Amino acid sequence: MxxxxxxSACARADLYGYIDEKGQIHLANExxxxxxxxxxxxxxxxxxxxVLDSGRDSEIAAxxxxxxxxxxxxxxxxxxxxxxxxxxxxxxxxxLAAAERQRLDAALVKAVIAVESAYEPQxxxxxxxxxxMQLIPGTAERFGVKRSFDPEENIRGGTRYLRELIDLFKxxxxxxxxxxxxxxxxxxxxxxxIPPFPETQAYVKLVLRFYEHFGGGARRGPAxxxxxxxxxxxxxxxxLPARSNLPPGGRHxxxxxxxxxxxxxxxxxxR
Numbered sequence: 245m246x247x248x249x250x251x252s253a254c255a256r257a258d259l260y261g262y263i264d265e266k267g268q269i270h271l272a273n274e275x276x277x278x279x280x281x282x283x284x285x286x287x288x289x290x291x292x293x294x295v296l297d298s299g300r301d302s303e304i305a306a307x308x309x310x311x312x313x314x315x316x317x318x319x320x321x322x323x324x325x326x327x328x329x330x331x332x333x334x335x336x337x338x339x340l341a342a343a344e345r346q347r348l349d350a351a352l353v354k355a356v357i358a359v360e361s362a363y364e365p366q367x368x369x370x371x372x373x374x375x376x377m378q379l380i381p382g383t384a385e386r387f388g389v390k391r392s393f394d395p396e397e398n399i400r401g402g403t404r405y406l407r408e409l410i411d412l413f414k415x416x417x418x419x420x421x422x423x424x425x426x427x428x429x430x431x432x433x434x435x436x437x438i439p440p441f442p443e444t445q446a447y448v449k450l451v452l453r454f455y456e457h458f459g460g461g462a463r464r465g466p467a468x469x470x471x472x473x474x475x476x477x478x479x480x481x482x483x484l485p486a487r488s489n490l491p492p493g494g495r496h497x498x499x500x501x502x503x504x505x506x507x508x509x510x511x512x513x514x515r
Contacts, residue, residue: 263328305364317453322362331363342399346407351460358454365395377402421448
């Protein structure tokens with residue numbers, strides 16, 4: 245019984261913290277002094293508590309995405325950390341160059357980095373993902389990244405992977421982000437939908453919210469088209485005016501939702 249009570253306490257502990265002038269986050273399970281304020285109420289998983297107790301800021305940074313998302317993004321610990329971190333500006337040129345190279349919206353790359361590592365280049369997750377865009381060793385090797393803690397190499401590999409996922413899922417940004425978190429194989433196993441993993445579903449929502457915060461997002465329309473080959477670029481395209489009498493619920497927004505008719509026609513048969 246005592247063991248169950250301890251486990252329950254770990255699972256439901258409040259999380260307090262503050263961010264210092266250098267952008268470093270300090271977390272605790274109680275209000276240690278006047279600087280600490282309540283970040284998350286009734287949430288600290290046993291695994292997150294282990295990371296918290298380690299005292300290693302780079303490891304904490306990689307786990308922040310697993311915390312619940314508050315109604316107001318400004319209340320999220322990642323958002324608060326970024327407000328005082330110099331790394332957003334420090335890595336701006338690297339992000340812009342990599343985004344342009346891979347034909348990505350820089351706001352999307354920033355959002356992924358924010359959620360993956362809170363802009364901590366030395367971040368290491370409990371699953372072995374490393375650096376700003378949290379590349380696991382297999383993904384790093386796949387995209388020729390030899391030094392995952394080098395910001396330039398990490399962003400280069402991460403944006404290449406993100407570009408590949410967007411192409412794989414025909415510009416569907418939500419599926420691409422789900423693939424970045426859970427692997428493209430998991431998305432395909434669930435018939436090209438976001439896998440029903442709470443972590444992955446929360447991850448997609450959080451990245452999209454940071455995407456909008458950085459100036460991108462749904463309000464700007466589809467910004468992540470799949471790659472276009474030279475032969476396709478040379479074709480003559482005719483765009484017809486959209487019908488204004490379509491019901492709002494019947495519109496398909498490429499990159500943000502799937503076209504049910506197209507999905508039904510192209511979905512491979514399951515075995």
